[in-house]
Amino acid sequence: MHILLLGAGGFVGRHILSELLAGGQRVRAVARDVPARGEMEPPAEWVGLDLARASNADGWPPHLAGIHCVINAAGVLRGPEMHAVHVAMPQALHAACRKAEVRRVILISAVSARPDVATDYARTKIEGEAALRNSGLRWTILRPSLVVAEGS
DSSP: OEEEEETTTSHHHHHHHHHHHHTTOEEEEEESSOOOGGGOSSOOEEEEOOGGGOOOGGGSHHHHTTOSEEEEOOOOSSSTTHHIIIIIHHHHHHHHHHHHTOSEEEEEOOTTOSTTOOSHHHHHHHHHHHHHHTSSSOEEEEOOSOOOOTTO
């Protein structure tokens, strides 16, 4: 299977990437800052992309060519880019996924994505989940409660 992994340079994304590659999957890894060639461990097909600026569906087709599944592990904990990364970019991505006939989109959300949590982070995560639910795509949403690993 060929997987597009968003947020591959982040804490959660790096661990997902390692597991996917160990399982023999082909991964196109998207990160804002692509590691230097000698630092790419494990090796993947890296794409440098600022997801806060990727809110136009017309920009996604080259990244979706040959992709069967998208895993969105991208996230912003605070700041003005939260809505862009959690809501606007995924809406554009979902539109492009429909055209590219991507089989499934998996969103790594957060346990705090609930209406009773009054933070911008929770609000934008909820909006991002709704965008995926309403996308017309086959989807899975995961809400990890606590992520602990070496380096956390």
